[in-house]
Amino acid sequence: MRISVIGGGRIGEDDTDLAHRVGRLLGAHDHTLVCGGCGGVMEAACRGAKETGGRTIGILPGDSAADANPHVDVPIVTSMGNARNVLVVLNGDAAIAIDGAYGTLSEIAHALDFGRPVAGIGSHDVEGMAAVDSPEAALEHVESAAQ
Secondary structure (H helix, E strand, C coil), X not given: CEEEEEECCCCCHHHHHHHHHHHHHHHHCCCEEEECCCCCHHHHHHHHHHHCXXXXXXXXXXXXXXXXXXXXXXXXXXXXXXXXXXXXXXCCCEXXXXXXXXXXXXXXXXXXXXXXXXXXXXXXXXXXXXXXXXXXXXXXXXXXXXX
């Protein structure tokens, strides 16, 4: 299954740890991680996924694959800026949101609009999204809801 991991591009140590743990779980459960390909939540999750043998796809806002974080296997350039948020969630069967600001909020809304299940850890309070308190609970929610 492909799971989009969405969240802040600039995060603190706690959210870095959460994103890393989410990525490790996705890799260990043989899921492909889809993200925006940049730093913050995206980089920490990709690093975790790679540590457990996972595959990562980064859908980048700019026009250079070199802008992807070093843990992205498949960089996809879009030259679309934040408009690429739609592509990030459309390429996942579900989404896990960690922290985040307006860009993450737009990705949550797009995911829900397209019928993707979304679990949020310390993210926005949005109707239709499951608020969970751990990476394990997030994965459990999206796996069961996507089936």
